[in-house]
Amino acid sequence: MRVPPRHRGRAVLVWGGYALVLALAPLVFDSSLALTMLSQIGIAIVACLAFNLLLGQGGMLSFGHAVYSGLGAYAAIHSLRWIAAGELALPVSLVPLVGGLGGLAGAATLGWLTTRTAGTPFAMITLGLGELVAALALMFPTVFGGEGGLSADRVVGAPVWGISFGPAWQVYALIAVYCFACTAAMYGFTRTPLGRMLNAVRDNPLRAEFVGYSARRVRYLAFVVSGFFMGVAGGLAALHFEIVSAEVLGALRSGAYLLFTVLGGTAYFAGPVIGAVLMVLAGVLLSALTRAWLLYLGLAFILVVMAAPGGLAGVAASLARAAAAGRLRRLWAGLLALLALAVIALTGLAVLVELLYRRQLDAASGPVLNFAGLPLQLDSADAWVGAVLLLATAAALFELARRRFAPQWAQEAAR
Secondary structure, three states: OOOOHHHHHHHHHHHHHHHHHHHHHHHHOOOHHHHHHHHHHHHHHHHHHHHHHHHHHHOOOOOOOHHHHHHHHHHHHHHHHHHHOOOOOOOHHHHHHHHHHHHHHHHHHHHHHHOOOOHHHHHHHHHHHHHHHHHHHHHOHHHHOHHHOEEOOOOOOOOEOOEOOOOHHHHHHHHHHHHHHHHHHHHHHHOOHHHHHHHHHHHOHHHHHHOOOOHHHHHHHHHHHHHHHHHHHHHHHHHHHOEEOHHHHOHHHHHHHHHHHHHHOOOOOOHHHHHHHHHHHHHHHHHHHOOOHHHHHHHHHHHHHHHOOOHHHHHHHHHHHHHHOOOHHHHHHHHHHHHHHHHHHHHHHHHHHHHHHHHHHOHHHOOEEEEOOEEEEOOOHHHHHHHHHHHHHHHHHHHHHHHHHHHHHHHHHHO
């Protein structure tokens, strides 16, 4: 099929911009913390995109997909140890591919059982197998290192062209290359006949069977492909952190992939990329700001599922379509009012949550809570009443504004 020049130009612009962002990000954010976060974002992008190959493209909800990134991480850390011992002649730059093979082997083995069915049974099987593998990891310390895990040094062998992967920027450069290559490969997979048939199996497996395709085989092949890229993400993580423990196989990591992929938007290819950025920002920055960060994530997940099922990518796509059609300039006042009221309501909620957390879990820190530079007395009714009034008033005004704005949005969308 011949691609129109307009679409080719758009693809070059998008992918060129993506490569430019990956290349220039460490120049803009050049601190050691920022470089570490950028490396983690690159790893999370590969993992979330691989997870979305199942959830978004195939409609398969997995509660244990961290198993395959974990197996990839263990394969990579063992290969690093073998390279250091002189038992494996392999460049360090190819270690993530060993992780990919580890994830692929695990997905090929467990996927044959997992993909026998879809829907809720599939989700429950993945949860059970994920917990099984995580438990087995603690039973074989010679392979998985027990609770302490396994460590290795990524600086092995003589430097090639001055690259030893000792400095953090060299590790980020390798992660950025793999991130771009894996993103392009997974996008290409969604455009292949197998990727299109995976969409068909997601939407109507009986019809796919009727035209001669095995729904189980399609799901299995997609599961194996997803496992490979999850393994690559695990291999990159092993290189970055130089240690792997059984925690990388657990349900908490699988839940994080699910939560942030949904937050980003499973129906859009760029959605998991947005989710991956949020995943690292929440785990590194938000967790340092407040002890209630998991509560905020849970509330955000519920809000997105209820109000914006397409995730943040879906919201951005809707606004982009409205702007392209010239409708946004007639709606911007209402959108800004909704955004302002939402921010005020969330501020009231945050104040209330922080007061409760300080009172119940951190009373030893003192009777004064410093919220954004504002001292709040825990024993004073003014702080509690003020937070409740702020939340209730802003939420009520938001609902009134939303009801007034919704017909305008629907009317503009119908034009």
